[in-house]
Amino acid sequence: MGAPRSAANATATATAAAIHYRVECADRNAHLFAVTLTIDRPAPHQRVSLPVWIPGSYLVREFAKNLQGLNAKQGRRNIGIAQLDKCTWEVDCTPGQPLVLRYEVCAYDNSVRTAWLDVDRGFFNGTSLCLRVDAQTDSAHAIEVVAPKVLPGHARWSCVTALFGAKVDKQGFGVYWAADYDELADSPFEMGAFWSGEFEACGVPHRFVVAGATASFDSERLIADTKAICETEMRFWHGDKVGKRGGAKLPFDHYVFMLNAVDDGYGGLEHRHSTALICTRRDLPQLGAKKQPEGYTTLMGLISHEYFHTWNVKRMRPAEFARYDYTRENHTQLLWLFEGFTSYYDDLLLRRAGRIDDATYLRLINKTINQVMQTPGRLVQSVADASFDAWVKYYRQDEQTPNGTVSYYTKGALVAMCFDLTLRSEGKGTLDDVMRLLWTKSAGGPIEEADVAKALESVGGRSYASEIAQWVHSTDELPLSGLLRAHGIATLDDPAQRAQELGLRVTETNGSVQVKVVLRGGAAEAAGFAAHDEWIGIELPTRKGQPTQAWRITKIEDLALYLGPQKKMIAIVARDRRLLRLPLTLPTGVTTWRLFAKDAALTTKWLTGN
Missing domain, CATH: 1.10.390.10 (Neutral Protease Domain 2)
Structure with a gap:
């Protein structure tokens, strides 16, 4: 079932929806959303459940752990609720009377997967806030998002989602319509004083919102690059005539990008008409920069990746995903x-x-x-x-x-x-x-x-x-x-970096070398290194007429300074507060690949798709 093709149809359908959610920012300091779910025609033993995962992110995350204070009413009468398992509840109802469920959700995950709420920003996926109504998931759903009060010293919030607005104000707050629960679950909401821009790609309206951007953010560059990416992918799937008379019909008629710029973060989650993205602020395109940050290429790749999913996984998908089991x-x-x-x-x-x-x-x-x-x-x-x-x-x-x-x-x-x-x-x-x-x-x-x-x-x-x-x-x-x-x-073989040569993955912070991973079959594994070791220093084997030398190391590359031409050492590591001496020999012949274009014409033919 598709979205209604006009605001009038959306309003009529939302009004007729038997499932209605009302979402409010109950307490932004406590990170609490308040949700009211009204079921017009409940079953005598009505079951509701909250998903344990969100499609596109393949981990059981137990969203019900954030739900609290669930209560039920029919009219003025309180109704008892029985919890059946970790995410399912049952309510014994009187036939013919609407059932109203109220609850709160703690929103303290600043990722693309769940929900977040504080004084500056709100975000949620339906899988985190919206209980599924058993036996009615295929019917129309309406969701009302209420505008929070403007706090002193804070800007007025706006709201954006890819769902069709049935009755929405200029800031985007109001009632939205979803064809079924799957569409509701697949349409995140972004709220706050975000930057917003619009463009058309092959005739299709797109919107891009960015939360957390700094004054140096080059919005025109982001829009121009995103438009080019979108049009390239549309033509990839549907040919050069897409968006023109006689061209192929696209599977969507609008799209929304939601980007959360933070101090440290990266990721994205695809949806059928939108995507939620997260990146570091430093990776946004910068005004007046002759050379954009290296991370901006990574951000463009993320935008390209999630938009490609609009076809490859959100619509064309594994047979096992024909119907999600939440x-x-x-x-x-x-x-x-x-x-x-x-x-x-x-x-x-x-x-x-x-x-x-x-x-x-x-x-x-x-x-x-x-x-x-x-x-x-x-x-x-x-x-x-x-x-x-x-x-x-x-x-x-x-x-x-x-x-x-x-x-x-x-x-x-x-x-x-x-x-x-x-x-x-x-x-x-x-x-x-x-x-x-x-x-x-x-x-x-x-x-x-x-x-x-x-x-x-x-x-x-x-x-x-x-x-x-x-x-x-x-x-x-x-x-x-x-x-x-x-x-x-x-392809050329280049000498591996020292950590790769030893078969280690480490972090080097505050003058400390912390072992994160010991790779199978490497020199470090043979020496007896273990994950979570702190590599403190090395001892060089005693040479005739010379005293033993011991050195503190603060980064892996220190080895070149202290070893010289020697290959053997004793690595001193701390493990569970014990100091261990591990005999370590530098391996030889560990290399990585380096690619270069030997025949530029052949390479360009492949890369341009000709």
């Missing part, structure tokens, strides 16, 4: 396709949109290759199994994660690149053609791995079953070097 994990082996392939195209489409050049793109893909090659877990778990285990491995990372699993984002992106370069080498099509064929064949709906195999065969003119088996379902290395070479990219 009460439990929803497993699929296809995240390598929906997240990994999106990760391949996010930066590639920046290049095609003219936002980065060939050299920048090669640096980005080079970084991805080295990230995968420096993950021992790639030899332990296939990218298909990593997709299935996202709930317990990727989203619950610890000191052993790199040794036991591989990212379906990064390796999935490399799998996509291997398919694209293979198809291009064989001369019958490209991965672009495969993606568009999948979209057409699925009608923008659920697909299975067999559909991917059929699309590859249809475009490439042969079966790619062996490649799928090897690249997706095994732990074999990908044939990256040969495929890149065939497209004008040479």
Whole structure:
């Protein structure tokens, strides 16, 4: 069911909605939203529940832990509530009378996944605030967001969401309409004194709001770059005539970007008509800057990634996601396709949109290759199994994660690149053609791995079953070097940085070297290092006629200063307040890849999509 095509229709539908939420900022200092849920026609034993996860973020987050003070009434009569499990409640109702539930939600997660409220900003996803009404999730839902009072010394707030406004004031507060619970859950709300800008991409209205921006923020640059990205992706999926007479019809008629700029943070969560983003303020484009911050390229890649999801996962999606089960994990082996392939195209489409050049793109893909090659877990778990285990491995990372699993984002992106370069080498099509064929064949709906195999065969003119088996379902290395070479990219082996050489991931702060991860098969593991060790110093072996030397280290690169040509040392580490002496030998021959364009014409042909 789609959104109503006019404000009048939206108002009529919202008025007729049997499910109505009223959201208020109850106490901004206490970070509390107040929610009133009215069910016009409740069942005799009405059940309601709060989701345990939000689609796009594959972890059971137990949103019900933030819900408090739930009570129920019919008319003036208080109704008893029975809690059935961690997120489900049942109310015994009198037939024919509306049921009113009131509760509060503590909103203290300043991420894109849940809800946040303080004196400066409010944000929420429906999965965090809106109880699901059992047996009525497919009916129309109305949600009213009430404007908070203007606090002394603070600006007046505005409100934005991608839902269709039924009765909304100039600041965006009022009643919105959702076709069903899924649409409500998939439409976050942003509130506050944010910056707002608008543009059209291929004739479709887009809005971009930014919370937390500083005075140096170059809004015109952000809008121009985002417009270019959006139009490039629209044409990728629907051809050059999109937005013109006779062109393909887009699956959406409006879109909203919501960006929260903070001191330290990064991430995004896709939705069908919008996306919620978070970045550091330093990564925003800067007014008057001759060279934009390096992090701005990362931000553009994030915008590209989440917008690509508008097609690839929000509409065309795994068959297991045809209908979300909000009460439990929803497993699929296809995240390598929906997240990994999106990760391949996010930066590639920046290049095609003219936002980065060939050299920048090669640096980005080079970084991805080295990230995968420096993950021992790639030899332990296939990218298909990593997709299935996202709930317990990727989203619950610890000191052993790199040794036991591989990212379906990064390796999935490399799998996509291997398919694209293979198809291009064989001369019958490209991965672009495969993606568009999948979209057409699925009608923008659920697909299975067999559909991917059929699309590859249809475009490439042969079966790619062996490649799928090897690249997706095994732990074999990908044939990256040969495929890149065939497209004008040479690979060089550069000496690894010291931490990589030793098989360590560390943090270096306040003069302390803290071991975060000890990688499988590395020199540090052989020496006996463990995660959470503090590496304090080194001793050099006694040499004839010389006293033992011991040195305090504050960063890994200190080793070059104190070791000189020596390869052997005793590492002094603190573990659980015990000092340990670990015999450590520097390895030889540990390298990383460096890519460069050897045949610029071949490389440009690939990167521009020609």
